[in-house]
Amino acid sequence: MTSPATVTTAAPEWYKSAVFYELSVRTFADGNGDGKGDFPGLTAKLDYLKNLGVDVLWLLPWFPSPLRDDGYDVADYRGIHPDLGTLENFKVFLAEAHGRGLRVIGDLVTNHTSSDHAWFQEARKGPKLPDGSDNPYFDYYVWSDTGSEYGEARIIFVDTETSNWTRDEQSGRFYWHRFFSSQPDLNYDNPKVVEELLSAARFWLDLGLDGFRVDAVPYLIEREGTNCENLPETHDILKKMRRMVDAEYPGRLLLAEANQWPEDVAQYFGTEEDPEFHMCFNFPVMPRLYMSLKKEDTTSIREIMGRLPQIPSFGQWCTFLRNHDELTLEMVTEEERAFMYAAYAPQAEMRMNVGIRRRLTPLLDNDRRRIELLNSVLLALPGSPILYYGDEIGMGDNISLFDRNGVRTPMQWNAGLNGGFSTAAREACFFPPIDDMVYGFERVNVVAAERDPGSLLHWTSRILGLRRQYPTFATGDLHFIDTDNRAVLAFVRQDQNATLLIVSNFAATPQSVTLNLAQFADKTPMTLAGGSNFPAIPQDGGYTLALGRHDYYWLKLD
Numbered sequence: 001m002t003s004p005a006t007v008t009t010a011a012p013e014w015y016k017s018a019v020f021y022e023l024s025v026r027t028f029a030d031g032n033g034d035g036k037g038d039f040p041g042l043t044a045k046l047d048y049l050k051n052l053g054v055d056v057l058w059l060l061p062w063f064p065s066p067l068r069d070d071g072y073d074v075a076d077y078r079g080i081h082p083d084l085g086t087l088e089n090f091k092v093f094l095a096e097a098h099g100r101g102l103r104v105i106g107d108l109v110t111n112h113t114s115s116d117h118a119w120f121q122e123a124r125k126g127p128k129l130p131d132g133s134d135n136p137y138f139d140y141y142v143w144s145d146t147g148s149e150y151g152e153a154r155i156i157f158v159d160t161e162t163s164n165w166t167r168d169e170q171s172g173r174f175y176w177h178r179f180f181s182s183q184p185d186l187n188y189d190n191p192k193v194v195e196e197l198l199s200a201a202r203f204w205l206d207l208g209l210d211g212f213r214v215d216a217v218p219y220l221i222e223r224e225g226t227n228c229e230n231l232p233e234t235h236d237i238l239k240k241m242r243r244m245v246d247a248e249y250p251g252r253l254l255l256a257e258a259n260q261w262p263e264d265v266a267q268y269f270g271t272e273e274d275p276e277f278h279m280c281f282n283f284p285v286m287p288r289l290y291m292s293l294k295k296e297d298t299t300s301i302r303e304i305m306g307r308l309p310q311i312p313s314f315g316q317w318c319t320f321l322r323n324h325d326e327l328t329l330e331m332v333t334e335e336e337r338a339f340m341y342a343a344y345a346p347q348a349e350m351r352m353n354v355g356i357r358r359r360l361t362p363l364l365d366n367d368r369r370r371i372e373l374l375n376s377v378l379l380a381l382p383g384s385p386i387l388y389y390g391d392e393i394g395m396g397d398n399i400s401l402f403d404r405n406g407v408r409t410p411m412q413w414n415a416g417l418n419g420g421f422s423t424a425a426r427e428a429c430f431f432p433p434i435d436d437m438v439y440g441f442e443r444v445n446v447v448a449a450e451r452d453p454g455s456l457l458h459w460t461s462r463i464l465g466l467r468r469q470y471p472t473f474a475t476g477d478l479h480f481i482d483t484d485n486r487a488v489l490a491f492v493r494q495d496q497n498a499t500l501l502i503v504s505n506f507a508a509t510p511q512s513v514t515l516n517l518a519q520f521a522d523k524t525p526m527t528l529a530g531g532s533n534f535p536a537i538p539q540d541g542g543y544t545l546a547l548g549r550h551d552y553y554w555l556k557l558d
């Protein structure tokens with residue numbers, strides 16, 4: 001296999017203009033007919049992803065794991081889960097992706113390991129080994145005799161866990177875990193742990209991986225009297241990771257998963273002089289996009305975007321509508337959370353932990369106008385967008401499945417057996433393919449979408465192409481425009497190349513809006529898609545537009 005080891009580009013900040021696509025190898029495509037997706041299966045689908053118009057694939061954890069948290073419980077940082085194929089299969093996949101100009105990032109699960117990891121199994125033997133020597137692995141984890149420390153730290157998986165401490169029978173001590181009890185937290189006060197994780201990262205970067213989404217970064221360090229989130233010592237460790245990447249693998253990407261308020265999440269970029277992550281997910285804006293739709297009031301989007309601190313010049317936000325977890329409601333007020341539950345999770349089983357375990361299309365009632373609206377805003381706001389696999393064809397969910405698995409069902413490729421995901425018997429599929437009347441693979445699948453010129457898939461591909469023509473979407477400044485209608489969100493993206501005006505109607509009825517465009521007086525807006533001219537902006541700047549329900553305009557002002 002002699003395909004390129006990396007994607008060559010002159011732009012070191014390639015991530016700023018990239019569109020990301022998140023997928024799970026396990027549920028994307030099964031290459032050997034055993035009911036489990038794998039790297040050969042994924043490799044065979046690379047042309048589909050390239051044609052869709054994405055630039056970077058983010059792969060969920062592929063490591064050996066007992067799968068008590070869908071792979072976020074890593075048992076070996078340097079391997080491939082046997083269900084997914086071999087290291088050789090991975091290398092072929094990476095070369096084939098790079099050969100098509102696609103980059104690939106992995107998921108580095110830093111905060112914890114699986115309790116099955118050899119380090120934890122060794123650690124359980126206690127601080128001293130039978131021969132009286134020190135057990136070097138004991139200090140890889142966070143132990144307590146009483147399980148009473150760090151009482152101010154919240155429990156994250158509130159539906160499952162009642163404490164962040166669990167007693168280990170073998171050692172007779174309590175170990176610390178921010179997530180499931182099967183995920184003991186690593187002890188980042190131990191420099192050896194830091195080195196272990198850096199060296200695990202090097203293993204994959206040496207193979208040509210383009211970077212990592214780094215999981216659950218706020219929780220690395222614990223300190224009494226704090227909530228054990230976002231601590232300075234945690235930032236010191238993450239900065240060390242960035243220094244390693246910059247020194248040894250320049251051009252590779254670190255993306256932080258820090259589900260925090262704007263002021264806290266922005267800290268994960270570090271500074272110009274002492275950088276941390278190249279990118280951070282914009283968690284706070286995500287639920288407000290949904291909320292604005294049901295409230296027909298976009299004030300919360302403007303407010304939260306206005307709260308985002310200035311970030312270093314190398315930094316870029318990462319925006320998303322959905323991912324493999326529940327639609328998290330951690331970054332909203334209690335009142336907003338109650339609104340979101342009532343609006344989007346009418347059945348109790350749709351709720352999970354602090355969020356809603358549903359996919360994009362069912363959340364938006366399979367309403368094409370709403371799906372297009374939210375996606376268009378996602379693509380126009382500052383940041384690099386991430387699409388979640390299957391959302392481009394309008395896949396549904398299966399809330400009867402345990403935990404967050406309902407949004408992790410097999411990709412639907414065609415109307416045949418198991419939606420083309422696998423040739424195995426349906427019962428052998430890792431998760432059952434969706435086969436209900438509305439979202440089942442017989443109706444919702446890639447082949448059907450490719451045949452229909454008006455499909456969501458084609459629309460997605462077209463709008464990605466349009467966005468790509470205007471680098472201003474990637475790096476331009478953002479200015480909100482004052483309007484007389486809160487249901488309509490209007491903003492400008494601007495740089496030396498272009499001034500783009502984005503107007504979006506979040507209401508379910510047609511709306512009229514008057515924008516204050518005084519600073520653009522005399523300019524003639526032109527639609528990006530069709531090149532049609534709109535009336536010129538008058539001298540006083542008052543510009544009235546009519547928009548159909550959930551309609552949007554992408555206009556150019558130059």
Ligand SMILES: OC[C@H]1O[C@H](O[C@H]2O[C@H](CO)[C@@H](O)[C@H](O)[C@H]2O)[C@H](O)[C@@H](O)[C@@H]1O
Pocket residue numbers: 069072073109156179215216257259324325326328330353
């Ligand atoms: O590895 C443990 C978990 O880490 C990520 O979790 C994030 O998801 C949570 C919701 O499921 C969220 O509340 C939390 O703030 C995040 O850190 C990962 O994405 C999960 O899949 C995983 O279980």
Ligand SMILES: [Ca+2]
Pocket residue numbers: 030031032033034035036037038083
């Ligand atoms: Ca397989």
